[in-house]
Amino acid sequence: MGGAALAHDDPRPVKPGKRATINDVARIAEVSKKTVSRVINQSPFVREDTRERVNAVIKELGFIPDPQARGLAFRRSFLVGMIYDNPSPTYVVNMQQGVLDALKGSGLELVVHPCQRTSPTLLEDIRGFVERQRLFGVIMPPSMSEDENVIALLKELDTPYVRIASVALDEPQAMVVTNDWIGAAEAAYHLADLGHRRIALVRGLDLFRSSQTRGKGFSDALAERGIPLPPEYDIYGAYTFESGIEAGHQLLSLPEPPTAIFTLNDDMAIGVMQAARDRGLELPRDLSIVGFDDLPMAARVWPNLTSVRLPIRDMGRMAAEKLLAPMRGIDPAQLKQPTIRPALIVRKSALPAA
Amino acid sequence: MGGAALAHDDPRPVKPGKRATINDVARIAEVSKKTVSRVINQSPFVREDTRERVNAVIKELGFIPDPQARGLAFRRSFLVGMIYDNPSPTYVVNMQQGVLDALKGSGLELVVHPCQRTSPTLLEDIRGFVERQRLFGVIMPPSMSEDENVIALLKELDTPYVRIASVALDEPQAMVVTNDWIGAAEAAYHLADLGHRRIALVRGLDLFRSSQTRGKGFSDALAERGIPLPPEYDIYGAYTFESGIEAGHQLLSLPEPPTAIFTLNDDMAIGVMQAARDRGLELPRDLSIVGFDDLPMAARVWPNLTSVRLPIRDMGRMAAEKLLAPMRGIDPAQLKQPTIRPALIVRKSALPAA
């Protein structure tokens, strides 16, 4: 390591072709590396003029602390993991984008970890991932966010996490809660306002909390308007296109078929469209349909699908902000974030009742 | 640190609550940590019985080498970056999945880095990402893969990469090439076989190589069948739904409109559908349409869209395998991978010519 300390005007402050290190900064700023470390980590115990001098050298050398070295010393990496089993590419990509929005400039990176919630090796797999990488934190959208075994594992590994769900399953600093209830309720008000009285509901799998929350929002709102939801109008799908086709046929073959159908996601709504057309109905004249998710497809199908939209990207951003709060000296419990409220996007698939 | 070396039968071979380290393994296996390191890195210079003994201890302790520590010593992380500007969520998610398929079990993780190719800070941004993380390697799908400035930057940073594109832009070990030419040609043969003679082509932006390759495949194939492609039937879109609508109107308002239209992606195909319907045409009776990409939407729209499908997930997997080859002792130049051939998925949007 030897060699006398170099003066600031040394012609080669840093070995050519190599990145500047904390030692280079310390040497040139004429402080110890610990002081540079304090500046990097925004410690308050640095005299203002020292801080400025160090920062000037940092800028001059283009010094960027090595995340691997910091990670090794901190015993925690600068990687945020997103663990998900959501099958919708649009959902996944939008959420990744939102997380990255919040991570920008923080020095953290996003590592993606899709998985199958039904896999027998799920916990083992997640344990390996989180433990090996010593993740800074984990973000989980539904339905991963609803798996208490995974949560217990993360607690055991002492890894911070934020869950995104339609129900407050955890403490505020570990939750981004979406108000799916009101989204579904608005769909119900919309159909009621259009004059429909025979309105059917196609739920998703009750394994998912969203199906319960959205279903309740819709049925509560219908009840509020005095519109009945008889059992034969209240059926289950599987959140898939194919199950939507099936549900469509089931409802439309009823002696008294509904004049409007609300499905708890868009894939099923488009399946219902297909079923209606298979049966010779003309859309939207013969049947009004409303979905949930507002996939890009919703604006492309014919007739353009009226749907409920959740701000997925914002949700990802908010989740990452909660994860970052402690690093920024913010108490995450105090972090005020607006409640996430979906919006009804009115298009052409629902018309006034005949 | 002190303390005499512990015998193998020490009741506490590893401090409770802490992960085993290379030191624990070395102590218990009664070898130096360097030998353990050799075993981890599959060095041939370890006697067979020593290797077995070390491996047994590794297994017993559940030892996993810390990627941060290895990365620091190696001056290279165990992170693969995927840098992309592709706007299609389905494409992105499928490719991520394919890359992860190949990475599984390798100890590498996938860090995602979407970006805007037109951003003025693109190079600076990518430099920061790649340099800071000392990436193991980078995977780039189109159109990032076509940006020679980015490639030059990666070479400067001495970072391995694999490009995915419809043209061999680089040496074999750094390329996964898709045969988009044949995919588009098959679409042409299909429409020709259906008896169409007035066939139009809607290209994408020529900024993208895929537009050039696909366009050439289609026009070559039409020429081969002796079907003319007059200038008014050969137009440009922008790979968007909206541009598809526009192109549809333009073609369908021709004095002699085409009976079939091939668009170089599905978004434009679905835009053409919308235009056709806006003009009162009945589909697929009055107009045959074929797209390219086979988005999930293709199987959902009405009529179900005939489209050309590229095995995106396989492409991602192959790209990652090329990146991993050296680590596995395989010469990437020798790595035989089948040429990637798209498949025409025939559905209901193209019918025999009247």
Next chain:
DNA sequence: CTGAAAGCGCTTACAG
């Protein structure tokens, strides 16, 4: 407010 020493868990370079 600042610093010298020891350490995080690995690998490289050099010996033997």
Next chain:
DNA sequence: CTGAAAGCGCTTACAG
């Protein structure tokens, strides 16, 4: 084939 020493670039724990 194996190992002791030094180092990767940072931070913690302890002094002062």
